Amino acid sequence: MNKKNFYITTPIYYPSAKLHIGHAYCTTIADAIARFKRLAGYDVFFLTGSDEHGQKIQRTAESQGVTPLEYVDKIVEGFQELWQRLNISNNDFIRTSEPRHQKVVQEIFKKIQDKGDIYKGSYTGLYCTPCESYWTEHQLDENGCCPDCHRPVEKVSEEAYFFKLSNYADRILDHIEKNPDFIVPTSRRNEMINFIKQGLEDLCISRTSFDWGIPVPDDEKHVIYVWFDAVINYITPFYDDPDRFQKFWPADIHLVGKEIVRFHSIIWPAMLMAADLPLPKQIYGHGWLITDSGKMSKSVGNVVDPMLLIDEFSADAIRYFLLREITLGQDGNFNRDALITRINSDLANDLGNLLHRTLNMINKFQGGIVNAFDGESEIDKSLKNDAINTATEYKNLMENIQLSDAVKKVWTFISRANKYIDETMPWKLAKDETQKQTLSNTLYNLVESLRIISILISPLMPSTAQKIFEQLNLNDFEKIQIEDALTFGKFPINHKINKPQQLFPRIEVK
Template sequence: MEKKTFYITTPIYYPSAKLHIGHAYCTTIADTIARFKRLAGYEVFFLTGSDEHGQKIQRTAEAQNVTPIEYVDKIVASFQELWKRLEISNDDFIRTSEPRHHKVVQEVFRRIRDKGDIYKGEYTGLYCTPCESYWTELQLDENGCCPDCHRPVEKVSEEAYFFKISKYADSILKYIEDNPEFLEPKSRRNEMISFIKQGLEDLCISRTSFNWGIPVPDDEKHVIYVWFDALTNYLTPIGFLDDEEKFKKYWPADVHLVGKEIVRFHTIIWGCILMALGIELPKKVYGHGWLVISGDKMSKSKGNVVDPMLLIDEFGSDAIRYFLLREIVLGQDGNFNRDALIQRINSDLANDLGNLLHRTLNMINKFQKGVLLESVGGTEIDESLKNEAAETAREYRVLMENLQISDAVKLVWKFISRCNKYIDETAPWKLAKDETQKQNLSNVLYNLAESLRIIAILISPFIPTTSRRILEQLQLSQDIKLEDAETFGKLEINHVVGKPEQLFPRIEIE
């Protein structure tokens, strides 16, 4: 039987500055989904990368007296370093400056031009160079400046190529309306529907004002402009031009995970490009929310940009991953602040999970010399624990399939709480003092170790390092499958567990 495949992408990030916690958030979500799918037996392709062209990069590089590629090389290296530290399991990293990508973009341009959907025209607009954005008269701020950065805009007029998006307006509208799964969450879907209903203008897809980009085929004074260049990255690494079999295997993509600010480009523009190419549209574009910092939008001018690398240095990657996945509901904006992070680390990771593992291993070592003995019979309390374990694994799969990640995290932690309560109900330290309770003690300790084995599997997409450490302490194989979490009682009799080691230290608040 052929393995099911799964292709997930993040946006390619722009190397004009260091990445902030919002980028880490998006990539962590994508990584978690990718890990879950691998755990569930899918053949996964997980792509992230960098979008390296444009006037802003060219100017910044000039200002630093380096070439654009020298400039981006350095920043992109820092992206890759961050993903490594965050345990991001991407299968490829696409850079739009790579030859393999140039080839694809030019070919896509050619095909659509040959079809007659790209034409040469004249673009006139009010341009803000730092933001690389055109604005309309209406959008400018009260001083007639850029509404984003409040610097003056320049009136620019240039020869440019246009993509006939207007031709596809009806088709893309129908597609979005007919396929509710294509664009989530629903609020974004509604916005896009009303946007298209206002009528679509053709899209300007080339520039002559700078040259750090991919040249238009046969008209090299033009470079291909931003979205037409960037979006096609999703086709490049899966063999669009050079490996038909691979391309068939992974396209259409299962999920493009994107920030809410670029949903429009990923549904309307990307959808129309693919329609023009005669290629299927991705199965889903999911627009996630933003991280706000203590209620404030993150921005350079406010000086509240959070550097994920510093957080990882201080708290470790799993703590950061856990917080992002648990605290922020996918699709909604979420609040990030240091107190809440420390709170979560202490209460969920150190107290609930870390201590559960520690006390369990400690009791197995203390009362049974580290050996798991056969479990025979069992009380109602034992049965309810086993049922809840099975129930948890089942619901977990459903929630993760539906991308309800924070709900899935909460569900697992509910089971962790159940385990702590189980210890209280069964009081193994009392059983240990009573010779006649030996069997009950063995049962309880077995059930706890088994529950922790299941927990380790279920949390592996969220906090992979911690999952590995739990399996290590339980002295179990790292080769895990989701199915293994769905059956209670897989631990072997006479299995010897390891010594407890603290998973997460509590963080003292000064």
């Protein structure tokens, strides 16, 4: 069978400081989508990385008395450790300081230059150093500051290379209008259309004021503008490998924060057009995580460190909260009390109790053996229907990247299964010799529901799903497919399950 391919990326993060929960949010979404696609039988390539060049990094490194590379090495190590702790299943990690990336950037630069869409000129502009961005007068905010970060800009003049972005305005507008799903959500799409309609100016894509970057081919006193360098990371892993390039490019989704949609939906496509390469299928702009004291920022001092949260609550609890609480595309609120409430009610209580009660009863009433079922009551039938409907709807929601709704669907079914225990009262059945088969049926249905639940939550909370699998004493967790959740009755009979173990301890609220 011909495997379907799927390629998803996160932005590559800037190593000027440790990552905060907002970065963890974006990467967790991408991971859940990547894992779901694998579960649905796709051959998935999932890329993340670090965007390491630029004046800001060079200045910070100098102020600390280290080279830029020494400075970023240490921070990027922290990125990679965080993704490992958060159970992120990326297939590759791009560092823009790597030779393999430098080579591709220079090749793309040369290709566009040979075509005549890169030319040398002189640039005087208003520059925002934190954003590494030049702005024109009319783009500045009402205070004459950077429209992205609202910090002051400075007037800079230098000899520079330019990319003929203006050549591509009509083609990009046309592409956005003909492909309604190219930029999601619609609010971002409309912003981009308006932005292009104001006219696109050629983009200055080189700098001479510092040297921490990729040199312009054959003109080494210039380094390539950090954004031009960074977006190319998405093709770096397979640019030199025609088979893999064919297989994974164009990307299915570039998942990005809403503040960088512009670079991904205008500049990057124009670069690809200039290099005669296909455009990504979708740019998805997600919202921001807001804390109770506003948008997270270092200067406000309200940055939430995901590593500390993982230490305290476990990676899966954090993943669950991020995927469940925030509707993709909108801003979401990060709040510690809400996190603890979710852990206690949804994870320790609903999911934890369902597993614990079910396994306990099988151990107590049937010596740990799952018996064959025979016949079904109306309640059984309704539980089975709910299980299949949940799995089917979940699959559709995940395919449409409605992650939060997919999570809610599964938890509605978990509540339903807990209610089934109260309705059927297995402890009563166990006391009645004539109800033996009914008891076996009931416990079978519960353990089978747990098998299905563990498959559905595997993209969201991979280690919890695996723990449930292990407690059910099922094998081949790595091989499960979404189809395995769409049929009720696959749980093996005369099967010995394990002793229940706690999935999530309750968090004491002080």
